[in-house]
Amino acid sequence: MSRRELLTVAEFCKEFKVSRSTLYEWLAKGLAPRHAKLPNGQLRFNRSDIESWYGSCEVAA
Numbered sequence: 001m002s003r004r005e006l007l008t009v010a011e012f013c014k015e016f017k018v019s020r021s022t023l024y025e026w027l028a029k030g031l032a033p034r035h036a037k038l039p040n041g042q043l044r045f046n047r048s049d050i051e052s053w054y055g056s057c058e059v060a061a
Helices: 009-016 020-029 047-057
Strands: 043-046
Touching: 009 020, 043 047
Parallel strands: none
Antiparallel strands: none
16 A cells, blocks of 8 residues: 655645745635644645645636
8 A cells, every 4th residue: 555645734835936924824714735734733635635725726827
């Protein structure tokens, strides 16, 4: 069984060049990709969920 690639908040922010506050604003507005909240309160983002979310953000030229 292959392990899914999970990104931390810091990794997500670095990859998409957004601040933590922007990401948390997106989360509050329901605009961020699906994520999991661990028992310690930390968030994780699945790579496949990020790719689906990013695809839905694209606009036609």
